[in-house]
Amino acid sequence: MGSRLCKRAVRSGFTDYPFFDPILDMPPSMNPPISAGHPDGAGSNEIVRTDLSTPAVGRLSLYFRELHRLLDAGQTSTNSRDLAAMVNVSAAVVRRDLSSIGSVGRRGVGYDVASLADHIGVVLGSGVHWKAVMIGVGFLGNALLRYRGFERLGFSLAAAFDTDPTKIGGVVGNTKILPMDQLEPVLRELKPELAILAVPSEQAKEVAAQVVALGIQGILNFAPTTLRVSSAVAVINVDLASELQQLAFRIQNA
Amino acid sequence: MGSRLCKRAVRSGFTDYPFFDPILDMPPSMNPPISAGHPDGAGSNEIVRTDLSTPAVGRLSLYFRELHRLLDAGQTSTNSRDLAAMVNVSAAVVRRDLSSIGSVGRRGVGYDVASLADHIGVVLGSGVHWKAVMIGVGFLGNALLRYRGFERLGFSLAAAFDTDPTKIGGVVGNTKILPMDQLEPVLRELKPELAILAVPSEQAKEVAAQVVALGIQGILNFAPTTLRVSSAVAVINVDLASELQQLAFRIQNA
Known part of the structure; x- marks a missing residue:
């Protein structure tokens, strides 16, 4: 599945997804999702081997960036509402994205910044050099x-x-x-x-x-x-x- | 409609469309299309005031780029198959995109490079300074x-x-x-x-x-x-x- 996805040259920007799959003739966002997840778990989160849509991968990359900004600022916990505001999506989307990779925030507590950053990092392969x-x-x-x-x-x-x-x-x-x-x-x-x-x-x-x-x-x-x-x-x-x-x-x- | 679309900060690249509309909670590609077209016609093509999806705008931008490359090389006509190959989409997608802005190729002849480039340019506002x-x-x-x-x-x-x-x-x-x-x-x-x-x-x-x-x-x-x-x-x-x-x-x- 991954290799078919890679066939597409994907452009960037607002035309995001300008390419239709020549075979399926549908927008990439409607294509079967990428199989994601990492075989080795890390940190306190259980890594759920799951399917991530390509937009979800992009959003994870942005959460990752913002979590590291919070870490740099010394903040230890956050929640879906604050993360949502940082990347211009709804809190429901944040919760769905994070639960799809096995990270569930605790009601009234939210997410631990460091472990969530680590966890997303593993999914995105950022631990890989x-x-x-x-x-x-x-x-x-x-x-x-x-x-x-x-x-x-x-x-x-x-x-x-x-x-x-x-x-x-x-x-x-x-x-x-x-x-x-x-x-x-x-x-x-x-x-x-x-x-x-x-x-x-x-x-x-x-x-x-x-x-x-x-x-x-x-x-x-x-x-x-x-x-x-x-x-x-x-x-x-x-x-x-x-x-x-x-x-x-x-x-x-x- | 345009202004609602502009609310989204849209990122670039493979995460194309990572942002869901906070209100509709659906990927931008599923949002109502952008109202497009230009009030003044230009060249030999009739400009059809139409709705362009955001991926379509991106593809038009690429056809525009490739048509100018053909013009620079002195080529006067092209067809959907060649254009498709240049931007990695199917010929059917090219034909659909171009007919949606009122450009229909002639069977066995294809498209005139210069007038098609002009026409797409008008739609994209490239004539505007x-x-x-x-x-x-x-x-x-x-x-x-x-x-x-x-x-x-x-x-x-x-x-x-x-x-x-x-x-x-x-x-x-x-x-x-x-x-x-x-x-x-x-x-x-x-x-x-x-x-x-x-x-x-x-x-x-x-x-x-x-x-x-x-x-x-x-x-x-x-x-x-x-x-x-x-x-x-x-x-x-x-x-x-x-x-x-x-x-x-x-x-x-x-």
Whole structure:
């Protein structure tokens, strides 16, 4: 089921789910849910092996972010109402999402922030150490390499690649920039799961094919082009101009 | 209807549509469609005032992008099958989307690339000249100011704002960086519709409140926090770390 899901190149933003499944011809949100859950329980919560819809995964990711913000602020407990306000959903949705992963708040007490954060983290795989490589260190690649939000979620940017000789050998964030001709040996050695593509459109397809051939399992693609890769590879596309266009559409039609 | 839709802060990526309508408690894709279409027809196509679902708006934005790529390559006609392949949907979905805006391909001939691009452009408001301001010129803001994709779609980045005195007065891309204390007079003069927020999380809510008070109608928010603004303001959130987390979830559960 997961692999069929991964066939879709999923875009980002308000057009969230712009792609219909070519076979089922229905919006992804109506597709069978992703089988989720983690075989190993953690913390005080029992992990229920359950089915999570793709929107639910997105919301869990946001609860996780907000719970960590609470932890940083020293807050030890929270409730569905407060969580709901933090991510703009209803408290009923929060309760349903959390109970679907086996976390039930106690009436009048709510949720323990630390254990709920840990629990969602396990479901989302944030305890797993993921290795990513950056392909393309232009202005966007540069900004992404310096973005500390990735590390906080357990992602390390293990290496970056560019064709520009003036950039090669430099370090951005904590990541060294290597020449593209080292892509093969470095990926074979580091075995990263993820590649972030911040290359021009014209190069994106070729680069995607290269990293997939070298065993990359997931691609976060910032090039404004739709990648067509093996169904075994997950792709998330972020098209920044399209986001702005959709924002404009919403304003125009408000 | 549009304004209710705008109440939702919509996130980006695979969690596309993570937000349920707090009132209807159903995924946005199940909400009543957006009323779309443009009062003035353009080109050879009759514009049908129709209802577009939010995923359809996203797909139209992608067809638009691909049609412009064909135009640049000198191609004059295309068909639903080729367009479908370009954006990873079925040909039936392409035909349905295009007929919903009044564009019907001719059997054996297909679509004229230029007029179809124009027509979708009108529906999406790309003929309208949109003014945007950038708030925050860190590495990400810097990359976004240099991104030429916005201009191509009719967006101009009219001004940028930052608090760092060393950046003020500089020009990035074609946009001048101004101090935050000029936000009010400059926005009152330029009257931009859109603001792009590339500020740290801690400042995002305050900055959002400021720009909304100054008449901004839409916000593209890159700060990893959910903004809560007036229901009359459209918000699209792009959380880059969350995108990567969702990619990891898909790999883990494939």
